[in-house]
Amino acid sequence: MDDHLTGILSNIGVISFVALSAYLLLLTGEISFGQQAFFAVGAYTAGIVTAMWQLPFWLGLGAGAAAGGAAALFVGLPTLRLHGLQFAIATLAFAEAVRILFELFRYQVVRDGEPVGPNGIEGFRNIRYIFEHDVSATQFMLIIYGLLGVTLFGFFLLERSRLGVAFRMIGQDGLLAAAQGVPVFRVKLLAACLAGAIAGLGGGLYAHLTTYVEPAIFDVMLGVHSLAYGLIGGLGTAFGPLLGVVIDIGLLESTRWFAGYRMIVFGGLVAVLLIVRPRGLLDERLVHRIRRLVSRRPPPAPTNAAVLGEEPS
Amino acid sequence: MIAARALLLSLFVVMVSSASGWAAGVKAKAEVSCAATAKPLEYDCAIKLSDARSGAALAGVEVTVGADMPSMPMAHNVKPVKATPGSEPGTYRAQIKLEMHGDWAVKVDLAGPVRDRIVKSMRFEPKP
Amino acid sequence: MIPFIQTTLDGLMVGSSYGLLALGFALIFGVMRRLNLSYGPSIMVGAYLGTLLYIQFGAPTYVVAIVAVAGSVMAGVYVERLCFAPLGVAAGVASMVSSFAIWMQLEQASLLMLPRHSYPFPSLTSGELLSVGPLVVRPDYLIMLAAMLAITAALHLLLYRTRFGVAASLSGIDVRSTMLKAFALASAIGGVAGFLVLSANQQVTAMLGMWATLKGLIAMMIGGLGSIPGAIVGGLVLGVIEVHSQTLFGPQVRDLAAYGVLFVLLVLRPGGIFGTAAVSESAARRGGDRWTTT
Numbered sequence: 001m002d003d004h005l006t007g008i009l010s011n012i013g014v015i016s017f018v019a020l021s022a023y024l025l026l027l028t029g030e031i032s033f034g035q036q037a038f039f040a041v042g043a044y045t046a047g048i049v050t051a052m053w054q055l056p057f058w059l060g061l062g063a064g065a066a067a068g069g070a071a072a073l074f075v076g077l078p079t080l081r082l083h084g085l086q087f088a089i090a091t092l093a094f095a096e097a098v099r100i101l102f103e104l105f106r107y108q109v110v111r112d113g114e115p116v117g118p119n120g121i122e123g124f125r126n127i128r129y130i131f132e133h134d135v136s137a138t139q140f141m142l143i144i145y146g147l148l149g150v151t152l153f154g155f156f157l158l159e160r161s162r163l164g165v166a167f168r169m170i171g172q173d174g175l176l177a178a179a180q181g182v183p184v185f186r187v188k189l190l191a192a193c194l195a196g197a198i199a200g201l202g203g204g205l206y207a208h209l210t211t212y213v214e215p216a217i218f219d220v221m222l223g224v225h226s227l228a229y230g231l232i233g234g235l236g237t238a239f240g241p242l243l244g245v246v247i248d249i250g251l252l253e254s255t256r257w258f259a260g261y262r263m264i265v266f267g268g269l270v271a272v273l274l275i276v277r278p279r280g281l282l283d284e285r286l287v288h289r290i291r292r293l294v295s296r297r298p299p300p301a302p303t304n305a306a307v308l309g310e311e312p313s
Numbered sequence: 314m315i316a317a318r319a320l321l322l323s324l325f326v327v328m329v330s331s332a333s334g335w336a337a338g339v340k341a342k343a344e345v346s347c348a349a350t351a352k353p354l355e356y357d358c359a360i361k362l363s364d365a366r367s368g369a370a371l372a373g374v375e376v377t378v379g380a381d382m383p384s385m386p387m388a389h390n391v392k393p394v395k396a397t398p399g400s401e402p403g404t405y406r407a408q409i410k411l412e413m414h415g416d417w418a419v420k421v422d423l424a425g426p427v428r429d430r431i432v433k434s435m436r437f438e439p440k441p
Numbered sequence: 442m443i444p445f446i447q448t449t450l451d452g453l454m455v456g457s458s459y460g461l462l463a464l465g466f467a468l469i470f471g472v473m474r475r476l477n478l479s480y481g482p483s484i485m486v487g488a489y490l491g492t493l494l495y496i497q498f499g500a501p502t503y504v505v506a507i508v509a510v511a512g513s514v515m516a517g518v519y520v521e522r523l524c525f526a527p528l529g530v531a532a533g534v535a536s537m538v539s540s541f542a543i544w545m546q547l548e549q550a551s552l553l554m555l556p557r558h559s560y561p562f563p564s565l566t567s568g569e570l571l572s573v574g575p576l577v578v579r580p581d582y583l584i585m586l587a588a589m590l591a592i593t594a595a596l597h598l599l600l601y602r603t604r605f606g607v608a609a610s611l612s613g614i615d616v617r618s619t620m621l622k623a624f625a626l627a628s629a630i631g632g633v634a635g636f637l638v639l640s641a642n643q644q645v646t647a648m649l650g651m652w653a654t655l656k657g658l659i660a661m662m663i664g665g666l667g668s669i670p671g672a673i674v675g676g677l678v679l680g681v682i683e684v685h686s687q688t689l690f691g692p693q694v695r696d697l698a699a700y701g702v703l704f705v706l707l708v709l710r711p712g713g714i715f716g717t718a719a720v721s722e723s724a725a726r727r728g729g730d731r732w733t734t735t
Contacts (some may be wrong), residue, residue, distance in 0.1 A: 003377070003424070004393060026716065031534060077710040089662050090707040096655075097700040112340060112366060122434070123383075128340070131429050187472055212432040213416065216383040220651070224478070224541050231538040261553075267546030271539045275527040278535035413556055415647075439557060 006137045010209055012249050017202020018222065019229035019241035020151060022193040026230055029171035029190050031084060032074070033223045034091030037098040038068035038196040040218035042203025044102065044118055047127040047213065052109050052117050058131055059205040062146075068200015069193045071098075076192035082183060096225055102215040127174035127207050144205050151198060155238035167191060186206025231271055234282025245282060322429045333400040338363040343421050343431040347409070354412070356437065360396060360421060370403025375425040380417045383434070414439050420425070443575050448688050454582030456680020458641075461634030462657030463664065463672035464592065465627035471667035472623040475533060478540040479520040481654030482547035483628050484635040486510030488707050489551040491636070492645050498698045499612055502563040510632035514521070516629025521621055548650045559646040562639040581641035588637060592630055593673055599700060600669070631657075659703050
C-alpha cells in the first residue's frame with residue numbers, strides 16, 4: 001500500500017480514539033474540552049515505557065491507557081458533580097495545566113550516546129519502537145485499526161447493555177435518571193475513566209506512529225476538535241465521531257487545491273450542517289431508523305428525546 | 314470479525330518482532346538545512362544522513378520529506394516529497410512547499426535498506 | 442513591600458485587559474446562556490483589519506481603533522447570525538461547536554490577510570512611564586483601567602435603566618433583536634479591549650484569537666458566570682495572580698497558576714466569586730438554565 005495513504009489512514013485511526021473519548025462523555029451529557037490531556041498522558045507514558053525503559057510495546061500501550069484512565073479518575077472525582085459549563089471549563093483548565101506541566105517536565109536517560117526522553121518544551125523525540133523492531137507502516141496501521149475495532153466492539157456492546165442505556169438516560173436528563181435509581185455520579189465517573197483510557201490508548205499509538213510528541217500538539221484545539229467530530233458525525237452511534245474524523249482529515253487530504261482556505265470552507269460547512277442537524281449526521285433519530293430497517297425485532301424503545309433527535313425544552 | 318483477525322495477526326507480528334531482540338536495524342542521524350527559494354513558502358532542503366553509531370554516510374536510501382505544524386497537528390497538507398540523492402554519498406535534496414510561516418516539524422522518513430524517521434523542529438519565517 | 446505593591450499594581454493593569462475581555466463574554470452568557478468560542482477570533486478580525494490599514498496605508502491611530510472595533514462588531518454579528526440565531530434555544534452544544542468552527546474560519550481568514558507571526562501596532566502613548574511616588578505605572582494600562590471602569594458603568598446603566606437592558610438581563614428570554622444587539626455590544630467591547638491591549642504591547646500576534654478567548658473565559662469563570670461585576674473582578678484577580686506567579690516562579694508557571702487557581706475555584710466554589718456557592722444541577726435547572734441540554 002502506498003506509504004502516503006497508509007500514513008493518512010493511520011492518522012485517521014489514531015485521532016478517532018480521542019474523538020471517541022469525547023463522544024463517550026457526551027453520551028452522559030458532559031462536555032469535555034480536556035480529553036487531549038489524557039491523549040498526552042497516554043502518549044508520554046507509552047513513550048517512556050518503550051523508548052526509555054525498553055519494555056515491550058503492548059506494555060507501553062497498556063500503561064498509556066491505564067495512565068489516561070487514572071488521570072481521568074483523578075480529575076473526574078472533584079469535577080463531575082459540577083454543573084455542565086463549569087465542568088467543561090474545569091476540564092479545559094486541567095488540560096492546559098497538564099500541557100504546561102509537560103512543558104516543564106524533563107526526564108531523560110542516555111541511549112546510544114544520546115539523551116532520550118521528555119525534554120520540556122522541546123518534547124519527546126525518538127520514540128523509535130516501530131523502527132527498532134521492524135514493524136512496517138502497514139503493520140502498524142493494522143495494529144491501530146485492530147485496537148480501534150476492539151474499542152468499537154466495546155461501544156457496540158455498551159449500546160446494547162444496561163450501562164449504555166444508563167449513559168444515555170443521564171445524558172438526556174440527569175434528575176430523571178437519578179429518580180429512576182441510576183447512580184448518576186458513579187456512572188459518569190465510570191464513563192470518564194473509560195474515556196480517559198481510550199484517549200490514553202490513542203495517545204500511546206500516536207506517539208509511536210509519529211515517533212515524536214511535544215506539548216504544543218496537545219492544546220485546546222485538539223480538544224475542541226475531538227468534541228466537534230462527534231457533533232458533526234453524529235451522536236447516535238460510535239461511528240459518528242469516526243465519520244467526523246474521516247470528513248475532516250479526508251477533506252484535508254483531498255482538497256489540496258484550496259489548501260489555504262480549508263478551514264474557511266470546513267468551518268462554514270460545519271456551521272451550516274449544525275443548523276440543519278444539531279446532533280450531527282448520524283444522529284439518534286437516523287440511527288434508530290436504520291436499526292428498525294435492519295432488525296426484524298424492534299429495538300428497545302429509545303427515550304422520547306432520542307426519537308425526536310432533540311432535547312425536551 | 315475482521316477486526317478480531319487483524320488484531321490477532323498484528324499481535325502475532327509484533328510479538329515475533331519484539332522477540333527478535335533489541336535495536337534491530339540501523340539508527341540514522343540527519344542534518345537538515347533549508348534555504349528559501351524565489352517562490353514564497355517554497356524551500357530547498359539539503360539533508361545529510363549518517364549512521365548514528367558509526368558515523369558512516371548512508372547512501373542509497375529512499376528519503377521522503379514531509380512537514381507538520383506541532384501547534385496544529387494534521388491541520389496542514391504538506392505533500393511529502395521524495396528527495397533526490399546529492400553529489401556526495403549520504404546527501405539528499407528535496408524541495409518542500411509549506412502552507413504558512415512559523416514553527417514546523419520536518420519529518421525525514423527513510424525507507425529502503427535503512428528504515429527510520431527523524432524529526433527536526435525548524436522555524437520558517439518570511440524574508441524581512 | 443514596595444516591590445509587592447508594584448507587582449500587584451502591574452497585575453491590576455494587566456487584569457484590566459482581561460476584565461474587558463471577560464465583560465464581553467459575560468454579556469453574551471448573561472443574555473443567552475451560551476458560550477461563544479468565536480469571541481476572541483472576532484476581536485482578531487477587527488484587530489487585523491486595523492493592522493492592515495496601519496501597515497499598508499499608515500492609517501492614524503484613531504482610524505485603526507475605529508476599524509478594530511467595527512471589524513469586531515461585524516465579525517460578531519456574522520457569528521451570531523450563523524451560529525446562534527438559527528439554532529434556537531435548545532441546542533446549546535451545537536451552537537458552541539458551531540462557534541468553534543467559525544473560530545477556525547475567522548482565524549484562517551485573518552491569517553490569510555496577514556500571514557506573519559507578528560506585526561507592529563500603533564501605540565496610544567509615547568510609552569514613557571509615569572511615576573507615582575515610588576511606584577511606576579504605564580499610562581497605556583491606566584487608559585485601559587479607565588476604559589474598563591467607564592464601560593462597566595455604561596453597561597450597568599444600559600442593563601438596568603433601558604428596555605434593552607431589562608430584556609437582556611432576564612436570562613432565558615430570547616428576543617431575537619436583543620440577542621443580536623447583545624452580541625454586537627459584546628463584540629464592540631471586545632474590539633475596544635483588543636485595541637487597547639495591542640496598543641499597549643505595540644504589536645499584534647497570530648495568537649490573539651486564542652489568547653483573547655482563553656483569558657476572557659477564565660476571567661469570567663473566576664468572577665462568576667455571566668456576572669458583570671464578576672467579569673471585572675475576575676479579570677483583575679487573574680491579572681494579579683499571573684503577574685505575581687511570574688515574578689515568583691517565572692513565565693511558564695504564570696499560565697499554570699492561572700489554570701490552577703481556576704480549577705481549584707471551580708471545584709470549591711463553582712459559581713465563582715460573585716456566584717452562588719454551590720451551583721447544583723437541580724438549582725440551575727429550576728432557574729431555567731438551558732446550558733446542560735445537549
